[in-house]
Each structure stands twice: as C-alpha cells, then as structure tokens.
Amino acid sequence: MTNRLFFSCLLTLSVTGWAQTASQPPASTDEPITTLKVATRVVEISAVVKSKDGEPRGGMTKDDFVLKQDGREEPIHYFSQGSELPLTLALMVDTSGSQRTFIGDESLASDVFFETMLGRREDRAMLVQFDNSILQLKSLTSSANALHLALSGLSSHASAVGGTLLNDAVYIVAKEVLARETGRKAMVILTDGGDNGSRKTVEQAIEQAQRGDIQIYSILYSARDVANGYGISRPPGTDNGKAILQKLSESTGGRVFTVSHSISLREIFAEIGQDLRLQYEVGYTPPPDLQPNSYHKLELRAKDKKLSVQARKGFFAQP
16 A cells, blocks of 8 residues: 655644554564663664775674764763664655656666565565655565565656655654664665755754664765766756755765766665664763753764764754
C-alpha cells in the first residue's frame, strides 16, 4: 500500500496519518534483536573512522576516542561496534521533473543496495519518493524482495506537477519514523539538491535528524554532472544544491557523493554500505543542567591524529 502525503497548513495532522503506516513493526521473528540499551538522557553518536586513504578503520575501542561537548571533554560511558546493532535505513528518491531521466538507473542500483544491506532479519529499510508530495512506497521491512517490488513504482507514481519537497521529506521521515527506532539509523537521499515548496527549512530538517541520531548520506545525481556518460563541471554559483546536501550530511555525520563519469551510483552505494557496516556507537551522559531543547556542539575525534572521524556535529537537549 502506498500513502501520498500532501502538505497543508496542518502539516502535523498529515504527518501523523502517514507515519502510522510507515512505522508498522516488521514481521515477528524468533531471533533476538541487539539494541543499545541506555538511559534516556544518554546522547548517542554514530561514527565512522577513516584512515588517510579514506578507508574505514575497524577494531577500535572507546579508549581510542576523545569526546567533547561545547569544547569540554566528556567521558564515554557506552561503546559498541556498529555491526552488533540493527540497521534502519530510509532510501529517499527525488522523482521531480529534473530527476526523471535517472529513475531507471536508480531503481537498478537501489535493488542491489537493498540486497547487500539487509543481511540480517533485524535490519530493515524503507523506500520513499518525493516531488511535490511525499510518497511512501514501502514501509520498514526486512524483505529485500518487497523493496524490489516497491522500486518498480518509482516511475509510475511520479507526479506531473512541479515541486521538490526535499526539506519536508527529510523532516517527516526523520521525526515520524527513524527517530522512533533503536540501533543504527541512516537516510540515503538521491537528488540534485534542489528544494521547491517545502514548508520546513534545511535547518529544521537537520534538527530532526540530529535529534534522532540519523546519519544522512546524500547522492547528487544531476544532468550537470552526468551527460552521455561524461562528467561536466558545475559552474560556480549556478546551483546551491550540492551546498545544501553538504550541510545536511556533514551536520549529521554522513557524506556527500556525486554521480559522474568517474564514479557510478552502484559504486557510491558500495561505499555507503562499507561505512554503515563499520560504524561505532558512542554514548555519554551530558551534564544535568542543560536547558530543555538547547543546542550543544559535539566533537568526536580519534586520539590517533592520522585518523579522521565522521560523526554528527551537535545535539538538542531533551525537552
């Protein structure tokens, strides 16, 4: 079943009706699901560590990290290898007019991506498309076959009316679906970065992702970068789509990729998959005197200066 969400002045009412279907629990299973069980005040941070050559680094412990909140070092109380935790993934596909050319390639590459990422029954993914509305093609499921069938609907459900609700799509999926999940959470967005018609700002979208500890991986797929199989340089100042995607991803601990003649969508998906398989989950208890809903900067780095850490840049204190 698909659910089309038309945004109106009463955005929250529309969100609620959509999310009831989107967040249905998966089919029951006898296998235990590993979760990071911590106190509600704990701030959780998903992180990927990279060497100088860009390769993810595994085998680290909490003693290999330094964590700071607002410039002050904090002790790490909880630590887990990401691979030990369930993965919840949302694939978001832009089906607005500027993206129609790429839907076929996106469907084929996404099919392989789902097959690769859903290696365990506790790992789940969902498929969402957005243009002038937001359409859930498949709610969270552990079935790669169900997602395969949903991918066939990308083209047929695309709207003929203009509009690209990128910010709204990130906001609603982060707040109403992924934030309710435990374990590792990621959002992968296929788009040219343009937004036309969203009621939410990019800052509001980032806030919801940070509140839910959701990493955003953005994939820029644009005719300016891909044409007849050859890369085309993007003239400076002509499009801020990549800057928007960088803001979304870097603020939440994700990455930005660009499909071009030198790197295909399938290769990008493979890199994202490698990141998600080698994540670390870090947790700490912030000071008790934080003002409700106040924003605080986070800095997570490796003690080994040859390593870089990819993690979200801040969090909002609980209401």
